[in-house]
Amino acid sequence: MTDPNTPAEAPRPPGPSAAADPLAVPWLDAVRFDAAGLVTAVVQEAGSGRVLMVAWMNREALAETVRSGRATYWSRSRGRLWRKGESSGHDQSVREIRLDCDGDTVLLTVEQAGGIACHTGRHSCFFSRLDDGRWLAVDPVLRDPRSFYRESE
Amino acid sequence: MTDPNTPAEAPRPPGPSAAADPLAVPWLDAVRFDAAGLVTAVVQEAGSGRVLMVAWMNREALAETVRSGRATYWSRSRGRLWRKGESSGHDQSVREIRLDCDGDTVLLTVEQAGGIACHTGRHSCFFSRLDDGRWLAVDPVLRDPRSFYRESE
Numbered sequence: 001m002t003d004p005n006t007p008a009e010a011p012r013p014p015g016p017s018a019a020a021d022p023l024a025v026p027w028l029d030a031v032r033f034d035a036a037g038l039v040t041a042v043v044q045e046a047g048s049g050r051v052l053m054v055a056w057m058n059r060e061a062l063a064e065t066v067r068s069g070r071a072t073y074w075s076r077s078r079g080r081l082w083r084k085g086e087s088s089g090h091d092q093s094v095r096e097i098r099l100d101c102d103g104d105t106v107l108l109t110v111e112q113a114g115g116i117a118c119h120t121g122r123h124s125c126f127f128s129r130l131d132d133g134r135w136l137a138v139d140p141v142l143r144d145p146r147s148f149y150r151e152s153e
Numbered sequence: 154m155t156d157p158n159t160p161a162e163a164p165r166p167p168g169p170s171a172a173a174d175p176l177a178v179p180w181l182d183a184v185r186f187d188a189a190g191l192v193t194a195v196v197q198e199a200g201s202g203r204v205l206m207v208a209w210m211n212r213e214a215l216a217e218t219v220r221s222g223r224a225t226y227w228s229r230s231r232g233r234l235w236r237k238g239e240s241s242g243h244d245q246s247v248r249e250i251r252l253d254c255d256g257d258t259v260l261l262t263v264e265q266a267g268g269i270a271c272h273t274g275r276h277s278c279f280f281s282r283l284d285d286g287r288w289l290a291v292d293p294v295l296r297d298p299r300s301f302y303r304e305s306e
Contacts, residue, residue: 030288042195042204049202051195054258066283098279099288101271105207107279118254126251126260130219135183135252 023063032103033059038074040105045112045124046095052117053125055084057106069094071110088148090114114143121145176216185256186212191227193258198265198277199248205270206278208237210259222247224263241301243267267296274298 033039038056045052055073057065061081064072068083071092075082085091092110099106118125120141127139186192191209198205208226210218214234217225221236224245228235238244245263252259271278273294280292 025286027283027286027288040193040207042207044204051197051204051260054193054195054253097283099281099283100207100278101273101275101280102278105279107204120254122254125253125255126258127254128252130180130250130252133178133180135180 022067023059025063028059028063030103031059031062031099031106034104038076041071041073042105042107043071043092043117044107044109045117046109047111050124051126052110052112052123062106065094065108066097071108085113088114088116088119088145090116090148092117114148116142116148119145119149121148175220176212178216181212181216183256184212184215184252184259187257191229194224194226195258195260196224196245196270197260197262198270199262200264203277204279205263205265205276215259218247218261219250224261238266241267241269241272241298243269243301245270267301269295269301272298272302274301 031039037058039062041055041057043052043055044050056076057072058074061072061074064081064083071084071094073082073084074080083091091113092108093113094108094110096109097106098109112123115123117123118127120127121143122139122141124139127137128135129138130136131138184192190211192215194208194210196205196208197203209229210225211227214225214227217234217236224237224247226235226237227233236244244266245261246266247261247263249262250259251262265276268276270276271280273280274296275292275294277292280290281288282291283289284291
């Protein structure tokens, strides 16, 4: 659906640019980005079915995810595209993408590199369970985050 | 964590009201509601592990979900609390609630009444799969929505 010869590193034109624009594809028009240009992305692990994390995608992040087969999100805190695993090595190979009935949420099925999706070193970001009026961290830290974040080294 | 004698139908006081306020509980303070007072709620089916839907909760919806054991959301389109199944009969019994690492998304594990979460009569709202540049509806309609929405009768 996009030109396979377009290098991933090609700078995006600042405005609409007709045929060369990899974001000008009909399937993207079916996605209902919100006023901030974002959709919710739920990330589920292939095989285990565990929900690993929830993130945000803009049009470019979703197009890049489809083009590359690697999950790419929009970081609201950093204000830029963020390829999952770019600093931790824990990238996500995307097996399937689904859209919900009102078009404002995508569901990715992924294979999670290292078996660790969370920046805390846990399998899933959803490691806290409500238990008798308290949130309990019920999943173990599999690896010390200091060992996989280059920034922390 | 809330007074079990408080009837579900009790009108909520307009402002903070100290000890009687069922929303004044510490576990709710750990949830990071956004500027609109909402968190994302991902809903996963117990047993199958299917992600059924994504909705929104405000503080009151989350408290009511915990109090009642039935999933209750905030309807952004209707501007009011919405107990899932109140018109369709397809309610959700909540088995577990998890919170993610940054506190702005909850994950509910539910038993889905009727095996139908989607207003289209499908099992899951995520019935469209991206397939070679097109969204394909790959899951069947299990029941005609006109048969379970009272409004349509």
